[in-house]
Amino acid sequence: MATTSATTFSIGSTVSFGSRGNPLPQSKPFVARFTSPNSLASFSGLKAATYVNCESESSFFGKESSAALRGSFVPKAQKANQKSQNGLQPVASYKFAILGAAGGIGQPLALLIKMSPLVSALNLYDIANVKGVAADLSHCNTPSQVQDFTGASELGNCLKGVNVVVIPAGVPRKPGMTRDDLFNINANIVKTLVEAVADNCPDAFIHIISNPVNSTVPIAAEVLKQKGVYDPKKLFGVTTLDVVRANTFVAQKKNLKLIDVDVPVVGGHAGTEVVEAKAGAGSATLSMAYAAARFVESSLRALDGDGDVYECSFVQSDLTDLPFFASRIKLGRKGIEALIPSDLSGLSEYEEKALEALKPELKASIEKGIAFVQKQPVTA
Ligand SMILES: NC(=O)c1ccc[n+]([C@@H]2O[C@H](COP(=O)([O-])OP(=O)(O)OC[C@H]3O[C@@H](n4cnc5c(N)ncnc54)[C@H](O)[C@@H]3O)[C@@H](O)[C@H]2O)c1
Ligand SMILES: O=C(O)C[C@H](O)C(=O)O
DSSP states (O other): OOOOOOOEEESSSSOBOSTTOOOOOSSSOOOOSOOSHHHHHHHSSSOSOOSOOTTOOSGGGOHHHHHHHHHTTSOHHHHTTSOOGGGOOOSSOEEEEEETTTSTTHHHHHHHHHTOTTEEEEEEEESSSHHHHHHHHHTSOSSOEEEEEESHHHHHHHHTTOSEEEEOOSOOOOTTOOGGGGHHHHHHHHHHHHHHHHHHOTTSEEEEOSSOHHHHHHHHHHHHHHTTOOOGGGEEEOOHHHHHHHHHHHHHHHTOOGGGOOOOEEESOOOOHHHHHHTTSOSOOHHHHHHHHHHHHHHHHHHTTOSOEEEEEEEEOOSSSSSEEEEEEEEETTEEEEEOGGGGSSOOHHHHHHHHHHHHHHHHHHHHHHHHHHHSOOOO
């Protein structure tokens, strides 16, 4: 199997991903584009405080969830004058679904979303083992209601009325495999699941995690087109893990505070370190769930009217000559409000070269995804 080549790179820093494996060159100057805590809040997806702090306004432990969590530890007598836990309402009532919820990413992602006060219903779908996951999760005393769905016959019910659907269903890589090696299995899984999304919640934001993202997003777009419900503003390839990694690596390498670093990552999705470290036991799950939860939270805040939400994502794009491209985007109630071109201007020579180098592979991945659906049209 071929090795993975880089289809993504970070801007405003010297970091890069992929098996070309360029270490962070010491000689190049580091430029953190967004350095103040205020601008970080605008651009990082999560509101500034992202640590586990029950007093925080961060949505993951927002007031209502924090109250519910604290409520667990308050003695009965003290609870008498407090609102009962069942009386706690989420701040907002968005319905959320995970397809592939019993997997390595799905489970921790479900847990993180269970902590969001913006979610009222958490629908978990998988072809296996989802009942136990849902039962386990449903004991967490946070406001959202958990329901499990399994098998094709329950997929439609899982998706009805859902505002945001995340798809991590599919197989992960083993060492020595490229993401493209997953195509033959995951392409069909994503196609089938997105057909159901088109039929049951065509207005939902759709977050695709299943690899190869550079092909599965074009697959999803083509399915939605054939179903007559494609809204390019609402289809997202989740590349947040690339950003999370870039921020971590740059902060470590440059001895910076994490709060002071936000590195936009453009191109497609790449990177290979975790697969090697897990040595056959899968790929990134915990960091991926963390990254996906951040993207979900950003989407929910945008849906809820926050006018200041920016993330990087692999989306339909006209920023380059490729039809899909990962860049920073502005999110709003109706999905993507703007693609942010500024990260692609004023590139260094190194960055320009990286951008040109990633294009042929990314183009091939996109075309492969589109051709897949065109050869096997969607079911009516
Ligand atoms: N976008 C990214 O940055 C990123 C990061 C890490 C992993 N991934 C990808 O995410 C995917 C999932 O990874 P994982 O570690 O969670 O794998 P996993 O094998 O642990 O979990 C996958 C889950 O999907 C379920 N599934 C399979 N077919 C299904 C179907 N038709 N409908 C519903 N559920 C189905 C399985 O039962 C399983 O529970 C992989 O393709 C992996 O490459 C993407
Ligand atoms: O490496 C993989 O196959 C999983 C994921 O895309 C990652 O970047 O960790």
